[in-house]
Amino acid sequence: MAPGASQRLRLLVRDGGARLLFGLGLTRPGRAGADRLTVVTLHRVLPAEALASYPLPQIAVTPEELAWIVAFLRAHFTCDTLAGAHRRWREGERPARPLLALTFDDGQLDNFVHARPVLDAAGVKATFFVPVEAIDQGTPLWHDRLGFGMMRLLAADPPAARRLLGEVGVVPGPDARATAAAAVAGSKRLREEARRALAERVAEAVPGDPRPAWDGMMGWDQLRTLAHGGHEIGSHSVTHALLPGLDAVALEREAAGSRARIRAELGVACESFCYPNGDHDARVVEAVRRAGYRQAVLTAWGPNAAGADPLRLTRCDLQGRTVRDGVGRLSEEVLALRLSPAYARVRG
Ligand SMILES: [Zn+2]
Structure with a gap:
């Protein structure tokens, strides 16, 4: 099965499970998490x-x-x-x-x-x-410094970007944003100093602040x-x-x-x-x-x-995808599942 198709199937199963469990009341917070302390991260x-x-x-x-x-x-x-x-x-x-x-x-x-x-x-x-x-x-925090810097470097100097990406085992793909995100994820395996040094080298390779004005x-x-x-x-x-x-x-x-x-x-x-x-x-x-x-x-x-x-x-x-169903609609059932102990068994 193609990766896209298997992902869609997984979401379909998750959404079906989310609707069923919510309908039965099993993921309704007052019942599912009555004695729990839920902490949401954004x-x-x-x-x-x-x-x-x-x-x-x-x-x-x-x-x-x-x-x-x-x-x-x-x-x-x-x-x-x-x-x-x-x-x-x-x-x-x-x-x-x-x-x-x-x-x-x-x-x-x-x-x-x-x-x-x-x-x-x-x-x-x-x-x-x-x-x-x-x-x-x-x-900026190191992940933003590296992420924004890498997006800028991919546009300005692809060979230099490719060399630095190689150090964290990332091969650039067609989507600069996804490549930059992979570089951030890959660099988490480096030691603290090495990670900061990498962000520093990316910053040096692209003059100026690579962040947009809103950041x-x-x-x-x-x-x-x-x-x-x-x-x-x-x-x-x-x-x-x-x-x-x-x-x-x-x-x-x-x-x-x-x-x-x-x-x-x-x-x-x-x-x-x-x-x-x-x-x-x-x-x-x-x-x-x-x-x-x-x-x-x-x-x-x-x-x-x-x-x-x-x-x-x-x-x-929580992110956009953990509060939306497989076709992109905001879904109370999907969010309730995400916050319920049942999510550990129906991960999607
Ligand atoms: Zn943090």
């Missing part, structure tokens, strides 16, 4: 025209998709910040509409421009995980506005480094240093941590605990069951 919120030129569309939703997602969450869950939802859950609160925390990773400017109005209109509070150094300096990080003023509006600002480390590879001093700086900095800038305690790329080990978790965080989140999928480790909470990431 990254970028980009209007369609920006999304079309973004190298990593798999970590983005449009403002319209976000508004639809938030309306669903509000109807079926009790939404709060991560700190709020986790505290209530730990204290034994089990509302008829289960507790859910909405989290946004990476501190991108689009969160302020496009997510904030949607959240505020719906009266939903969320948690924003920010990498402190990128906020301070307004610099950027939030600043402290914007984060203060969010915090004053009742949203939570959590730490996503200082440099967004993959933490298990760091020595003790660097690890301490990433965990405790980022917490102190956020507190100093915002004047409120920083209680939540998000491991960059979800990467963690026992040593990293211990550093996060020592730094004083009350909860920390992974990228691993799943609603949290009673007894979950507060410093290893799992999440349910």
Whole structure:
């Protein structure tokens, strides 16, 4: 069977399963996740025209998709910040509409421009995980630096792009955006310094800032506005480094240093941590605990069951494709499945 056909069949099976389980009530949050703490992960919120030129569309939703997602969450869950939802859950609160925390990773400017109005209109509070150094300096995170740089290099100097792509085992395809995304994925296997060096070499090969005008990080003023509006600002480390590879001093700086900095800038305690790329080990978790965080989140999928480790909470990431059915329609059944424990058995 052609790959396209097998993918369509897989989606057809998923959609059929999603409709059946929702119809039977098995994925309805009040029943499926009654005693669970669900944490939703989002990254970028980009209007369609920006999304079309973004190298990593798999970590983005449009403002319209976000508004639809938030309306669903509000109807079926009790939404709060991560700190709020986790505290209530730990204290034994089990509302008829289960507790859910909405989290946004990476501190991108689009969160302020496009997510904030949607959240505020719906009266939903969320948690924003920010990498402190990128906020301070307004610099892009390595994956955006590499992704945007590689798209630019593929257009400007294909042989140079091909050489650098070869280093992460990527052969350029016809779609520059997909090739850039493959380069980002491939480079995650490199060690921290090697990965940054690669992003640096791509940046040197294309003069100027390869990012479009709409791209950027939030600043402290914007984060203060969010915090004053009742949203939570959590730490996503200082440099967004993959933490298990760091020595003790660097690890301490990433965990405790980022917490102190956020507190100093915002004047409120920083209680939540998000491991960059979800990467963690026992040593990293211990550093996060020592730094004083009350909860920390992974990228691993799943609603949290009673007894979950507060410093290893799992999440349910959402993108355009995880809220749409096989023919591209926004689907409550597909979203409900994605947030339900049943998803582990009917993955699509
Ligand atoms: Zn991140």
